[in-house]
Amino acid sequence: MRVDTMRSGHITRLAVVTGAILLTGACSSPGGVAGINTEPPAPAAEAMAAEGPVTATIPPAASSQTPVEIPKGEEPVPVPPPKVSRFTYTFPVKGCSVSYQSRLLVLPKTTIWTGKGCAFVSPVDGVVHEVNDKNRWRPSTDRGRDREGRFVTIAGDDGVLYLGGHLDAITPGIAPGVRVSSGQQLGQVGNSGNARDTASNLYFAVSWKTDPSLWWVRRGMVKPWNYLNAWLKGNRTLSPADETRAVMSQTGATPRCTILCASKPTPEPTRKPRKPRDENIDIGAADPAGG
Known part of the structure; x- marks a missing residue:
């Protein structure tokens, strides 16, 4: 009985002491339970502002590979362009700088x-077909057959006809039927024909051999600039023969003239006005009797 009374007394004193400790802790800790801070944490931005900006330098990563020295290659070996025909062509102007347009200029021809x-010079081996060493073009009539002024045509061994017009002169010895080779001089560039008011140039056209009376054919039936580009840049075997045959099969060998064929009407010759007759009468001469 005594033992139980003593135990209950100790328990009571322990409870009183514990309660006092808890009460003291609660009073010293604001807003709640002892040892626990109930105030909200400071915002992250405010914390960073309080601490100030942070800078750091990241060291470069150490390379574990040693640089490799690239060996120098040998000079490229020039490879000739593929041979696409058995003919050898030459750009029609030799020894001078040139410029020309690669687009349709009324007719399928080009002005170099x-x-x-x-x-x-002759673009290919062949035979002289036509030669005109007279500049017959006149602006008053503008005849289509005369527009190229002085010109030479070559019937190539490839079956293609080549025209060079607006020439200043024809090379001596160049005449119909004369055999010529690729690159042989045929004349000198000028501005004859209807190019007389322009800079010197070569009228260059590609077609097929016809009778000279069909002059509109020689003025150009096949676009020439793709072939000129190839010959100028070193591919001297690109041939217009296949395209020429294809165009001729579409139009026929003797097509009608449809572009720039009409000449200006020949103006009537101007007559000088008659001198008016003197209407004054010499009375003395008309009346010899004087009466």
């Missing part, structure tokens, strides 16, 4: 601008 007196 170059210096006066530069050499016009």
Whole structure:
């Protein structure tokens, strides 16, 4: 009985002491339970502002590979362009700088601008077909057959006809039926024909051999600039023969003239006005009797 009373007394004193400790802790800790902070944490931005900006330098990663020295290659070996025909072609202007347009200019031909007196040469082996060494073009009539002024046509061994017009002069010895080789001079570039008011140039056209009376055919039936580009840049075997045959099969060998064929009407000759007759009468001469 005594033992139980003593135990209950100890328990009571222990409870009183514990309660006092808890009460003291609660009073010293604001807003709640002892040892637990109930105030909200400071915002992250405010914390960073309080601490200030942080800078750091990241060291470069150490390379574990040693640099490799690239060996120098050998000079490229020039490879000739593929041979696409058995014919060898030459750009029709030799020894001078040139410029020309790769687009349709009314007719499928091109104007090769170059210096006066530069050499016009045969594009391929062949035979001279036509030669006109007279500049017959006149602006008053503008006849289609005369527009190229002085010109030479070559019937190539490839079956293609080549025209070089607006020439200043024809090379001596160049005449119909004369055999010529690729690159042989046929004349000198000028501005004859209807190019008389322009800079010197070569009228260059590709077609097929016809009778000279069908002059509109020689003025151009096949676009020439793809072949000129190839010959100028080193591919001297690109041939217009296949395209020429294809165009001829579409139009026929003797097509009708449809572009720039009509000449200006020949103007009537101007007559000088008659001198008016003197209507004054010499009375003395008319009346010899004087009466």
